[in-house]
Amino acid sequence: MSTQGIRDRVAVVAMGCTRFGERWDSSAGDLLIDAVRECLDGVGGTEPADVEAYWLGTLGSGQSGLTLSRPLGLGHRPVTRVENYCATGSDAFRNACYAVASGAYDRVMAVGVEKLKDSGFSGLTRMDPPGDGTAPENTLTAPAAFSLLDPAYCTKYGVDPAAMREAMTHVAWKNHANGARNPRAQFRTPVSKEKIAAAPLVAGRLGVFDCSGVSDGAACALIVRAEDAHRYTDRPVYVKALSLTAGAGLAATDPAYDYTTFPEVVHSAREAYRQAGITDPRTEISLAEVHDCFTPTEVVLMEDLGFAERGRAWRDVLDGDFELGGRLPVNPDGGLKSFGHPVGASGLRMLYECWLQLRGEAGERQLNDPRLALTHNLGGRPGACVSFVSVVGAERG
Structure with a gap:
């Protein structure tokens, strides 16, 4: 396996992260709002609608991009929901980075959220699809x-x-x-x-x-082209x-x-x-x-x-x-x-x-x-x- 990679072509210019824990007082939407607000406060003057596209990672706390667009009031921004087991949040970040590196967007956000405590389960809310019984790991x-x-x-x-x-x-x-x-x-x-x-x-x-x-929490990253990074912060991460x-x-x-x-x-x-x-x-x-x-x-x-x-x-x-x-x-x-x-x-x-x-x-x-x-x-x-x-x-x- 080998890819060209996108080394130093995109940068993270702001991030947000909630406190993780038994967040009984907060919905998934509340956690998303808190994480995104912290992130955008790091680049003053930027509003959720100023971000051109979003990638949302969640295993079981919502379906479709509405999980993010509804609490943030995004209007008509593209929101892609990503799921890849425990690598879900990372894959949302990966896809968001590729979107900027491709030239499709200049400013995007990767967001991840999960509310596990409300599920009633003591672990992950994972459901395996029906199979023929030959997958012993299940x-x-x-x-x-x-x-x-x-x-x-x-x-x-x-x-x-x-x-x-x-x-x-x-x-x-x-x-x-x-x-x-x-x-x-x-x-x-x-x-x-x-x-x-x-x-x-x-x-x-x-x-x-x-x-x-087992906890609840949300985190996010604002991603831009590397050459634009210093317009947002004097300490970007590449x-x-x-x-x-x-x-x-x-x-x-x-x-x-x-x-x-x-x-x-x-x-x-x-x-x-x-x-x-x-x-x-x-x-x-x-x-x-x-x-x-x-x-x-x-x-x-x-x-x-x-x-x-x-x-x-x-x-x-x-x-x-x-x-x-x-x-x-x-x-x-x-x-x-x-x-x-x-x-x-x-x-x-x-x-x-x-x-x-x-x-x-x-x-x-x-x-x-x-x-x-x-x-x-x-x-x-x-x-x-x-x-x-x-x-x-x-x-x-």
């Missing part, structure tokens, strides 16, 4: 499917299960510590490693604190790479799949690095926002994204490599663990943290002079998923 809950990563990884690389359990605990501890510094996170209280390790089990060895939360991969979905029917990697992530990361001109992501990426839906997922992603050697990520996690003061901070905003996962908003929430960090506006979790940032979304489950990787930077090459 018989497992998400925690059960991702719990398979843990024993498979230990077996393949000869890792002591106790050490892997410690690494999983460390991921949760790190991300909750980061989220405690973020006023927009759902969970803002640090959690001790002892409490994480002793939590009630959900599936396999996954405890309550190994699983991301898009270096956008890569989306959909796997073959063979899952458990493929005897070669061993549950220690996400091939879709490997392919999307490789393509993103090619587009961005990155040859050593371990040293060239300043921070990464990754899809820590479950703690063993983050461990495996460190290897699939090229941040750690195969079979070594668990050790790098315990060594603190991915903490705020480590060699490559991962999920400095708290990740899905602290924010929860309102599907349509998560990818844009990740981008929002990169926006803040690259502009030096991340407050007490601000990193020292970040230059390139990565976001990663994973939709689906091991062996049958889609993967999105973006790279954005503070400078235009």
Whole structure:
């Protein structure tokens, strides 16, 4: 797979993000209004009707572009609703960027929203289409499917299960510590490693604190041509790479799949690095926002994204490599663990943290002079998923 890419042809000039959490007092429309208002307030004088086109990401909080046009009172602007599992918000951003890069529009917005708490479900509001019963992944809950990563990884690389359990605990501890510094996170209280390790089990060895939360939220980004960026802000963020991969979905029917990697992530990361001109992501990426839906997922992603050697990520996690003061901070905003996962908003929430960090506006979790940032979304489950990787930077090459 190879594409020309749109490196440095478009820029993000404003963003908005609501507080994530149990937003019983707000409808999906309320959350959309709040996120868009914050975004447009960042470029004073711009109104919703001034944006030429919108891409809206939502899994189950609305159908059609009316989900956005109605609360914003957009009139007759084109609004495209996007859905791509947990990569929904990221794919809305991807499509919006391509629209500007193609020359079709000069000023567009990508928006993501989800209201999960009102659904009555404890997880995602996902309904699989009718099938012939040969898709085994549909018989497992998400925690059960991702719990398979843990024993498979230990077996393949000869890792002591106790050490892997410690690494999983460390991921949760790190991300909750980061989220405690973020006023927009759902969970803002640090959690001790002892409490994480002793939590009630959900599936396999996954405890309550190994699983991301369920929340409501919205986020958005205003995107323009790179040459126009400084008309809106003196600190734009430039898009270096956008890569989306959909796997073959063979899952458990493929005897070669061993549950220690996400091939879709490997392919999307490789393509993103090619587009961005990155040859050593371990040293060239300043921070990464990754899809820590479950703690063993983050461990495996460190290897699939090229941040750690195969079979070594668990050790790098315990060594603190991915903490705020480590060699490559991962999920400095708290990740899905602290924010929860309102599907349509998560990818844009990740981008929002990169926006803040690259502009030096991340407050007490601000990193020292970040230059390139990565976001990663994973939709689906091991062996049958889609993967999105973006790279954005503070400078235009």
